Amino acid sequence: MILFDMFGVIARHQSPDGKDRVAAIAGAPDTAFWDAYWGLRQPYDRGDVTGPAYWRRVADELGTDFDERRIAQLVEADIASWSAVEETMVALIEELAAAGRPIALLSNIPEELAAHYEERHSWLKRFQVRAFSCRIGHAKPEPGAYLWCLEALGAAPDDVLFVDDREENIRAAEALGLRGHLFTSPANLREALGLSV
Structure with missing residues (x-):
């Protein structure tokens, strides 16, 4: 087996262009964004939280707020970045x-x-x-x-x-x-x- x-x-793995697009939509400093993205990822991968809940947690970690429209864009861009x-x-x-x-x-x-x-x-x-x-x-x-x-x-x-x-x-x-x-x-x-x- x-x-x-x-x-x-x-x-x-995520394409460089895809990663750039996700980070640009988030509008946060690059290092801080990716620290939050990966630091909070395991519960999302494990199914403990939904996509919108995950992105709200990322926003909280960054000290900002993502509205529903931006969260939808982030979910879409994140999917695209992993799609190859x-x-x-x-x-x-x-x-x-x-x-x-x-x-x-x-x-x-x-x-x-x-x-x-x-x-x-x-x-x-x-x-x-x-x-x-x-x-x-x-x-x-x-x-x-x-x-x-x-x-x-x-x-x-x-x-x-x-x-x-x-x-x-x-x-x-x-x-x-x-x-x-x-x-x-x-x-x-x-x-x-x-x-x-």
């Missing part, structure tokens, strides 16, 4: 699924972004389990995220290879007995999976 992270593996995928990795997912290799997905992702991906990317249906943090109530590297996946898959930890681009997430998975692969490139992953490069 291969358990994939999404952002930084199959989908791209790596076509080489999408092709690999399709290849693995066609070969009957069992695959699953574990992603830190807020509800608005999860819905965006579900509406636009049919390859998500290739995964036997789609563990979106906003819907399972746990976000990596919290142990509950990995344990939820193991239970949903009915798999023993050492039967699962977890693929992620963040070392802290790999370490957390390995602490629970999963095998880890730190993603650096599609070619290195193919080699680790015993596939031709």
Whole structure:
């Protein structure tokens, strides 16, 4: 069983242009904005708060106020900034699924972004389990995220290879007995999976 992270593996991290657009809409100093954005992100990813509630918290942290119109713009711009995928990795997912290799997905992702991906990317249906943090109530590297996946898959930890681009997430998975692969490139992953490069 291969358990994939999404952002930084199959989908791209935020684009520079996308990040600039989000920050411009917020209208806050760059460092302070991104400190608030990431410092408050885990509850949003975990589904504890909605998009509007998250952005109100960011505004509070910045000592400002976002009206409903600006919050809607921020939600839209944030989604757009995370919307690009790596076509080489999408092709690999399709290849693995066609070969009957069992695959699953574990992603830190807020509800608005999860819905965006579900509406636009049919390859998500290739995964036997789609563990979106906003819907399972746990976000990596919290142990509950990995344990939820193991239970949903009915798999023993050492039967699962977890693929992620963040070392802290790999370490957390390995602490629970999963095998880890730190993603650096599609070619290195193919080699680790015993596939031709």
